[in-house]
Amino acid sequence: MKRYTVAELLSSTNFLNEVTLNGWVRTFRANRFIALNDGSTIKNIQCVVDFENTDENILKRITTGAAIKVKGTLVESLGKGQSIEIQVSEIKILGESNPEEYPIQPKKHSLEFLRENAHLRIRTNTFSAVMRVRSALAFAVHKYFTEKGFYYFNAPIITGSDAEGAGEMFRVSTLDYNNFPKNEDGKVDTSKDFFGKTTNLTVSGQLEAETYAMALGKVYTFGPTFRAENSNTTRHLSEFWMIEPEVAFNNLDDNMDLSEDFIKSVINYTLKNCKDDLAFLENRLLQEEKSKPANERSDMNLLEKLNFVVNNNFKRVSYTEAIDILRNCKPNKKKKFQYLINEWGADLQSEHERFLVEKHFKCPVILFDYPANIKAFYMRLNEDGKTVRAMDVLFPGIGEIVGGSQREERLDVLKQKIAELHIDEKELWWYLDTRKFGTAVHSGFGLGFERLVQFTTGMGNIRDVIPYPRYPQNAEF
Incomplete structure (x- = not known):
């Protein structure tokens, strides 16, 4: 007999x-009603x-977390x-669970408690919903680029x-x-190491992807990257996944077009294919918002x-124009920003980016032509000698x-x-070669996959959108 899934039934x-169905017991009420999830x-x-017709010993073994076959x-x-x-x-007990x-x-469990039990938190509604959305987004990424x-x-x-x-x-x-x-200088002799030199875990696949774009035209990476940054914030991880397309013959305008089309496509795919999970996550977020002070609540719910x-054109604004807007806005003049904007050249913070998106333009924003020194x-x-052809896409709630x-x-x-940054040219000889042999205009961008999952699911902490988070002082599981 075919074994069905809950979704099919x-x-x-x-x-x-x-029908035959396997799953895990969520609840068992009145010795009669099993809520089963697979x-x-x-x-x-x-x-x-x-x-009345079921062995009493079987009934006693039907507990929350048990795996059963019905x-x-x-x-x-x-x-x-x-x-x-x-x-x-x-009914057959496949695996017992000690209640x-x-x-x-x-x-209800706190997210902190569930992080301590990350190997089991996937059995909660919140994390099963988040991880199904994550899976759908990953598929949508490969689907789009293919x-x-x-x-x-x-x-x-x-x-x-x-690379950074x-x-x-x-x-x-x-x-x-x-x-x-x-060695003779008293320093660690890395020539005796496995690779014969200093090596690290990658922070980006961009430089290598560029070399392939200069032969295949359009490539993308989607893999793990690592940052040894001592950041204990809701937006940083030490291990995360990056999506990095690189395209030969694309200029900055083409790059902005690609980033907008890509993001809209993958989010739209999720809206169409994860309706139940997104509805649950939206309701969860609404309940969470109720516990916040009125001035800290979001202006939009998750689906909004x-x-x-998906439904707005991204506004394209130069860094210089954005600085003028921020310097003259009320939050800056009234010193409501944590980081005040006083002059051109400032490195924008999340609060500035969110103001531009949520309050000023009221649509997603792409900033471009940043100061070269940041x-x-x-x-x-650029020809002005002080800005570069950079771009950042800014979203509501996340920057x-x-x-x-x-x-x-x-x-x-x-x-x-x-040379100005004191980077050893010998370490990048292969990267410089692509500028010697058939160089051409090319562009690309990086999207932290967990940031995308965090935005799409509405989760407040990036540690809750990756199966096993890695951050300072934590490499459990």
Whole structure:
């Protein structure tokens, strides 16, 4: 007999059919009503047990968290809250759960408590919904780029270069920590290490992706990246996933077009394919908002924010124009911003980005042409000599979600910028080669996947949108 999923049965109209179903017990009431879930949907299916004709020992073993197999007849439900149910004819315990020890009982748990039980938190409605949305978004990413003619490129995870130039990288080494080999200067001799040089976990696959774009035309990476940044915020992780398309012959305008079309597409896919999960997450967020002071509540609910992105054209604004707006706005003049904007060249914070999106323009915003001294070395220098062809996409509630640029394709300018930042040219010889042999205008951007999942699900902490979060002082599970 075919084994069905809960999702299949809840959409079925074939009553009186014999069905088999496996799942985990969410609740068991009155020795009769089992709420069963198998992960295929946020909804449970009710299984009605004939307790008078069921072994008492079986009934005692049906507890929250237990894995069971039921056989029975699919019938129309007469009770409230469900349209169908299973009249159980046979039940088998596949895996017991001790109710005195099982931490995920059917009650409200704090997100902090669930992080401490990350191996079991997926069994809650909140995290099962978040992870199904995450899966749908990941599929939508690959679907979009495949349909647009991109090639999926796997960037190396171990690297000898620092793409961001920030130096906040995790070292990769097989040397004995208790007995490091030293060179004549008394420093660690990395030539004795596994790769014969200093290597790290990657912070970005961009530089390598650029080299492939200059032969395949359009490529994208979607893989893990790492930052050894001691940030304990709701927006930072030490291990996260990055989506990075790179396109040959695209300028900054093309890059902005791509980023807008891409984001709208993947969010729209989720709106169409994750309706039950998004409805649950929206209701969860509404309940959470009620506990906040009125002045801290969001102006939009979850679905409104998602549709706000999908249905609005992104406003394109230069950094210079944005600074003028921010310098003269009421929050800045009345010193309501935590970081006041006084002069051109300031590095914008989330509060500034959100003001532009939510209060001033009231639509998603793409800022471009940033000061060169606050952006990375690989961004193309403008003719004014002080700004670069950079772009950031800003969203409501989250601020920056995408960062990208037209890349510096001129060898002489790129070498000069590398020298000014004291980056060893020898470490990037292969990257510079692409500017020697058939150089061309090209552009790309990076999107932190967890930021996208966080925005789409409405979760307040980025640690709750990745299965096992890695952050300072935590690498559990």
